[in-house]
Amino acid sequence: MRVDGAEVLERTLTEDEAAILEAWNISLREGTSLQSGRIREAELQTQAKIVFGQLQGALASGGIDADAEHYAALRETLADISRSRAIQGFSPTDTANFIFALKEPIFEALRRKSAVDATKLAAGVWAAGKVLDRLGLHTMEVFLASREDVIGRQGQEIAELSTPVVRLWDGILALPLIGTLDSARTGVVMENLLQAIVDEEAEIAIIDITGVPTVDTLVAQHLLKTVAAARLMGADCIVSGIRPQIAQTMVHLGVELNVVSKATLADAFALALKRTGRKVVRQQATATEERR
Amino acid sequence: MDRIPILKLGGVLIVTIQVDMHDRLALALEEDLTTMIARTGARGVLIEISALEIVDSFIGRMLVSIAAVSRVLDAETVLAGMRPAVAITLVELGLELTGIRTALNVERGMALLKARFAEDGDGFGSDRDGLDD
Structure with missing residues (x-):
């Protein structure tokens, strides 16, 4: 049964x-x-x-x-x-x-x-x-x-968080990049930057790569593309924040970045101010300087 | 066939491209511009492309060749007002337009040309005034 x-x-x-x-x-x-x-x-x-x-x-x-x-x-x-x-x-x-x-x-x-x-x-x-x-x-x-x-x-x-475009001063933009640059992200970054250049009427864009862990030939190529596109729009680019080890690796790999580059964002900002005819000055001499 | 108008302002020739560029139009522009530079002795050419939405490799190459021809005739070319999408397209096509100066808008472009004239020390005006004919 x-x-x-x-x-x-x-x-x-x-x-x-x-x-x-x-x-x-x-x-x-x-x-x-x-x-x-x-x-x-x-x-x-x-x-x-x-x-x-x-x-x-x-x-x-x-x-x-x-x-x-x-x-x-x-x-x-x-x-x-x-x-x-x-x-x-x-x-x-x-x-x-x-x-x-x-x-x-x-x-x-x-x-x-x-x-x-x-x-x-x-x-x-x-x-x-x-x-x-x-x-x-x-x-x-x-x-x-x-x-x-x-x-x-x-x-x-x-992905959304990591591509901000920051306005540092009238006509000066900064783009702090964090994380690895691949083709998809470069596209987003490039679009954001170019749109910001139009919106802010920026003359100079600083691309800071302190947060980019490695720079190989592909990343360098993506950077150069972004720089070239910004130049076509009439804005100059400065690359900053290349760490010493990365600089060495890049040279050993034969990667060439034919753009203006500065060691730190501060240096790049100073250059940008200089190019737009501005200067940062101390309001008063500090105590140490007075003693001298 | 329609042509793109070329305006003369002091020593600068201004071209604003308001229509979709097709190949024949680009060729005609190169020819007209070259003739105009030779006739007026202009020292600067300002091409305004903020209305240009579509570019292909041919148009990109035409822009480069216009700039090259102008340089031979001692006139500096400035490209003003390129849209982000156009810039990305040109870069992806591998046309980085080396040798052409760029500016965000017409105002900045004129400032660039003025700075160049000041360097050469011959002011904003052209040496030859007006057309011969």
Whole structure:
């Protein structure tokens, strides 16, 4: 005789509800997610109760196919739980263990109910394993997707943050570059700089590369392109902030930057002021100079 | 065929390009400009391209050659008001227009030319006044 595993499982869950929930809660309490202090026990128990209730409901509507329509509510609940765990910084193991911790209590209850009927036991265990594994995988998928969202958003924010154009003085702009220059970023940087030159009617743009970790031939080429485009717009460029090691590497590589370059942003700014006919002077002689 | 007007202001010839440049127009401009420089003895050429939205490699090359021809006739070329998109396109095409001076707008361009005239010590005006014919 064929035994319907789903039916066995459903009956067990209904009849043994209290015992299974109790065992699940104990197993969750022993898990690592509570010890990390990211979630309270009461919250964890509420989540367990909701998930258990929905699992019962889904099984009652028929079938153990966790991808089916009547599992939608349960999947949604698990997705919410996963997403909040991803944001709270739980480890993948902790997140998956939430659902996998339910296996042992259910198997235990099945064993108690159908100890004498091996066929029934096997069918029930198979059904429970299939449902719970599928739900566990679903949890992990949502968890990973949430983490990827976070990473993607951060990447976008970094790209936007790292290309500011700063106005230092009337007609003098600074472009502090931070991070590696690749083709995509050079495009953004170039567009921002050229637009700022138009908006500010700038004569001089200082490109500061203190924050650029390495300058190879490709980066140098991107820099030169930016300088050339700015020149076509009628603005002069000064490159500043080339660190000593980078300068050495560039010379050894044979990279040539045929543009005006200064060691520091301060030097470049002084040159820019000089070119626009300005000068920085001290208002009064300082004490040390007076003593001399 | 329409032509791009060339205005004379003192010793400077001013060209504003208000239409989309096509190849024949660019060739005609080079010819007209050369003739004008020779006739008026202008010392400076100011080409204003703030309305120019599209450039290709041919137009870029024409600009370079206009500047080169002008230099032979002892006139300095200044390109004024290039748009960011045009600048990026030219750089990506590998045309960096070396030898042409650039300025953000007409005002700055005129200032550049004036500075050059002052260096040469012959003021802003042209030595020959007006056209012969």
